[in-house]
Amino acid sequence: MRRVGQVTYELDLPSDLESIRPIFHVPMLHKCIRDPSRVVPVDDVLITEPLSYEEVLIAILYRQVHRSRTSIGKVLWRNKNVEEMTWEGEEDMKSRHPHLFPASEQIQTTAPSSSGW
Template sequence: MVFLKVAPMKGVMGFGKKGKLSPRFEILKRIGKVAYELALPPTLVGVHNMFYVSMMRKYISDPSHVLNYEPLKIKDNLTYEEVPIQILDRKDQVLCTKPISLVKVLWKNHTMEEASWEREDEMKSNYL
């Protein structure tokens, strides 16, 4: 069993969680020296199931270890849209002479540490 390291993307993501280790997967077989074939769930049928060693992290089995896995609503093109849940903080940043209003946004399926600073006007236009 291994965790799969997924690359973070802004806005729309491929699968898994942003900047996180996605749920553990079982290794089916070794392909060459540095690649493995993984058993992916049926929801990820369109994702190629071979991954390099650099994308995997070892999973050490522990009976007390409980994984919180919330299935994502993945579209046909294997993407999903991030949705803001809450505004945590506000600040104004001055660039030259122009002030820009920023808000710290907590995104769905992310922790507080992954909250990001976004422009307030863009957030209002994209998410009412």
Template sequence: MAPYEALRRALEFGIGDHVFLRVSPVKGILRFGKKGKLSPRYIGPFEILERIGPVAYRLALPPSFEVVHNVFHVSMLRKYVHDPSHVLDFEPLQLNETLGYREVPIEILAKETKVLRNRSIDLVKVRWMNHQVEEATREREDEIKARYPELIDQRTFEDESF
């Protein structure tokens, strides 16, 4: 046994564990939906169906990967640790015929005056429909007032900073 192997333990997975599968991007080749260096390094998670030998595992791949063999070496796998923040809440969107949707503001969360060298700009923090509070954006108050006058009249602010 080599000295560097003494400090490492063998990577093992159990049946039913979930793992990411490493994909190697090849320049100019379209794989798994993206092209080139922006292609994903790992895809998944996939469930392990069985262990084949000491270092190979059979994965439950979706039907879209039917051209890919479903047995992989342990070096191609990375353990997936379930995190509830990885799961996104699904909210059905009202899509139009071009498969888009309209952004509509729900409420104004805060107001701030940005002071520049020779003028000041009134900004509001707007929460949009189909978005979480963390995704609220800063918009100019005069633009929001012109497009959505009913939104500005809902609440008055004491220059809250956001």
């Protein structure tokens, strides 16, 4: 619609995107080539009041202990039909999923425990 700054523009967005602020920094814009296989139907995404969605932990695939004695694990998540793997810190996983870490479990540095860590 108009130029706001040296590299900032206000875009005329469709009415279904009215909750998005229409001012964009030009380097943030990229040409979009539509790929129908990557379209997620908006009706299938359940957004809760604090604007979040639920990811389900499927499996802890791998555990690694760094030289600094911090542990991370490769975790498989699912949100609707989409699965993705991320590296998560052990302390963060303990706080979010305490049932995976029995109190009597000791940290092992050679092989994952029965819970995956």
